[in-house]
Amino acid sequence: MSDASVNQAVLSRSRQPLYLQLVAEFKRSIDTGLWAVGEQIPSLEALMQTYQVSRMTIRNALAVLESERLIRRSRGRGTFVEQRTPQASATALPTTWEEAVGLSDVLGTHGITESESVITDLPGFDMLCKGVPVPSYKYLCRLHSNNGVPYCYSEVYVDMSLFERYRAQFQSKAAASVIARIPGLKITESRQKLTIINAGFQSANALNLDAGDSVAEVRRFAVSDGMIIYYARLEFPTRYVTLDLDLLARQKP
Numbered sequence: 001m002s003d004a005s006v007n008q009a010v011l012s013r014s015r016q017p018l019y020l021q022l023v024a025e026f027k028r029s030i031d032t033g034l035w036a037v038g039e040q041i042p043s044l045e046a047l048m049q050t051y052q053v054s055r056m057t058i059r060n061a062l063a064v065l066e067s068e069r070l071i072r073r074s075r076g077r078g079t080f081v082e083q084r085t086p087q088a089s090a091t092a093l094p095t096t097w098e099e100a101v102g103l104s105d106v107l108g109t110h111g112i113t114e115s116e117s118v119i120t121d122l123p124g125f126d127m128l129c130k131g132v133p134v135p136s137y138k139y140l141c142r143l144h145s146n147n148g149v150p151y152c153y154s155e156v157y158v159d160m161s162l163f164e165r166y167r168a169q170f171q172s173k174a175a176a177s178v179i180a181r182i183p184g185l186k187i188t189e190s191r192q193k194l195t196i197i198n199a200g201f202q203s204a205n206a207l208n209l210d211a212g213d214s215v216a217e218v219r220r221f222a223v224s225d226g227m228i229i230y231y232a233r234l235e236f237p238t239r240y241v242t243l244d245l246d247l248l249a250r251q252k253p
Contacts (some may be wrong), residue, residue: 007050011052020064022051022053022061023064029041038081041071041079070082091241097176100190100220101177104144104174104175104176105174107144108146109172111141111171112143112202112206114138114141114171118136119136119157121133122137122157122228123233127191127219127221129223129228130226131189131221132227134159134161134229135160137158138159138170139155140155140158140171140175141156142154143206150206153234154174156231156232157231158175159229162182166178166182169181175232176232179229187224188225189223190220192218193218194216195217196214196215196216196238197214197217198213199215203215203235209237215236215237216236217233220232
């Protein structure tokens, strides 16, 4: 099957307008470097041939990219990829509790909501866990930023007894950063799970996304003395997340 046939098959499967599908495809070409910064992108005719769509559909897609300052049109010369506006850089997803704390340390923390009621039941998180819930939790909904850019939306459940003892710290810093510095408290079990989901209205608003945009959801818990003292559900825009693993780590002495 030719590239044009593949493109046409993909475009015909979605109910989303053709030009918006092409916006996503063209952004991917920029993000992956296929369309490099400063370089001229393919002509209208070439794009029409590649995607088997009308001139107007291509023009509408390019108009969106131009409005977002991703491309620049130059009369008589063509269309060129613009230098991207500085934003938060992609960060390797933490793979240990220490790395999770390290990431929490460098992110700004801004409160969204804080439940006044006592939470007695944790959401289901479908992970192997030997710990048991504590009697009550404090719920905190936060936005975390990186260099002033919205970076992570979080819903966190903290052992109420710990929250009451370290209220000021929990209200101003990421929960993992606070927990890691509580004297005498040792984390004996911690796991996390990554899933790609669609952003909801509240997280999309906090992260400056459209509802339904893809986000990397991380569910994470921490256990101390057999008790689940921390559970968090985090959402990261997928463009900010990488997963960098040493595939031979377990074989090393």
